[in-house]
Amino acid sequence: MALFEARNIHKRFGSSVVLEDISLSFEEGQVNGIMGPNGAGKTTCFHCLTGHYKPSRGSIVFDGTDITGKPPQRIARMGVSRSFQMMNLFDDACVIENIILALPEFRRRYAQVTSSVFNDKVLLTQAYEVLDQVGLLGQEWQPSLSLSYGNRRALEIGVALAANPRIVFLDEPTSGLGVEATRQLVKLIQKLRDRYTIVMIEHDMRFLFELADQISVIHWGQVIAQGTPDELQSNKWVQRSALGAVA
Amino acid sequence: MVTLSDISRRSGQWITPQIAVFALVLLSLPFWIGPIGLYQYIGVEIAIWIIFALGFNLLFGYTGLHSFGHGAYLGVGAYAFGLFQLHVGVSLFGGLLAAILAAGVAGAVVASFVSHRRGIYFALMTIAFGQLFWFGAVKMHWITGGEDGLLNIPRPDLNLGVTSFDLSGNTALYYLIATLVIVITILTWRAVNSPFGRILQAIRQNEVRASFIGYEVWWFKWVVFTLSAMFAGLAGGLFSMAQESAYPDVMSLHQSGLIVMMVLVGGGLVNFWGPILGVVLYFIARDVLGAITETWLLWYGLMFVAMVMFKPEGLAGFLAELKRPSEPETWTKPAEEQ
């Protein structure tokens, strides 16, 4: 059975239907890509899968447990992590604090009111490990707002990884990144694929085709095509938008 | 930019140089307050409001929850202390405990209604509940004495078993409260640097992300609201002890607004010491400006408006900028500290 499965997800806001009928399944250890035009409902789909929105119909199963309608914090604690399309960090906090806050080891101390955080060797060690993974060593004590755009994206992913998840959802991780930063990100995801199951929404076709094991195309709130990158090369919609991307 | 969440280089310590200086100032106050033209009782008032303000800023500044009805818990504490002395028994610890618990229960009940809210809904609900308590205090005259309040509340002795201190003099009372202020300042300082405190600050910065990394946001809001109500209750209990009376005005909207103003003017949004500065500034303004003109509150209000418009970081932010040219008070790596 797949690690994460969404069955017949339907989502409407008032009278406007955004997700018609979405079924997706993500196998453990794979990199799954999700593509589709702007406004297709990709982000809304992520919001449903991670608990931000409650789907109007359908069910979501993670590792054999039905998580439909559960609040995001419950789903997160089960090992589902995500990054956001719009940057979503703790802006007054320095880089390392953003990471520390997401560590399960830190979360376990939530009721401690006199112990100190930033001298805690266990927390620091774990946080440095994550920072190393996403290439932010050396900037750990900087205010997160002072980071470059690309590094903020990296931190965004770092926060998602710090939770030590089993599955990570990344919403357009390359958006706004230059060529060099995108190359870095490819390397990072190559590194991560052995440790996590990854699902990512992505605009950049080349990026996606290079990394993904499985790709789903979402359009008009439906999954219109699904398959390996090779299988999808021949898909009409994919070809058309790939041509557009090249031109 | 200075923010409340900057990591102090001394975030792991119990007693920082600032806390030591603050304690010295507090403990020596009775010796110099007279000579500079003020009087003992203002020290009592300042110390009481500092307790209120420190608790309030955990909620207001650190968690970013804008309560405009916290006067209510000050009042509940005041009544609880008074009722305890009048009907249960004359006891300092009993009274203060009753004040803390009563305000805590009131806060917990209100918190269960507001902790799922945010922004303007949160603020409006805190006002509504605040008014409810005030109304209750005025109407339930068989308990609260109505508009007249509770009068002739005795000031109990401080009974430590082996010895006991008479607190009927304002200087003795001041020392008791100043000691509490020092203990509470240290605990609050630890709390804002502890995991619990950092999570509160994370919630202020980004509630959505906080829940996506696994935190039950409403639970933290509930706890910090209740906690700040308990601080207010302690302050209220001490206030009714100092005044030897408790009356509805203590929990009026006016008091709720005052604590907000003090915290903002002092810089509670950007600095741990902000609430304390704000309280001191207010009482000095009241007595110094008040000696010059009856319309002092207008001038204080104008100062508040000017502060919000031109220096939203408050007095603490202003002071932080003055010393900016030297080294900013942010933290460096642990290795460099040793």
Ligand SMILES: Nc1ncnc2c1ncn2[C@@H]1O[C@H](COP(=O)(O)OP(=O)(O)O)[C@@H](O)[C@H]1O
């Ligand atoms: N909270 C909402 N209320 C109403 N409509 C929404 C809401 N969120 C998204 N939508 C609509 O859903 C559609 C899909 O949005 P989105 O999921 O962000 O698309 P994508 O990520 O694929 O670009 C858009 O037309 C958007 O206007």
Ligand SMILES: [Mg+2]
């Ligand atoms: Mg999107």
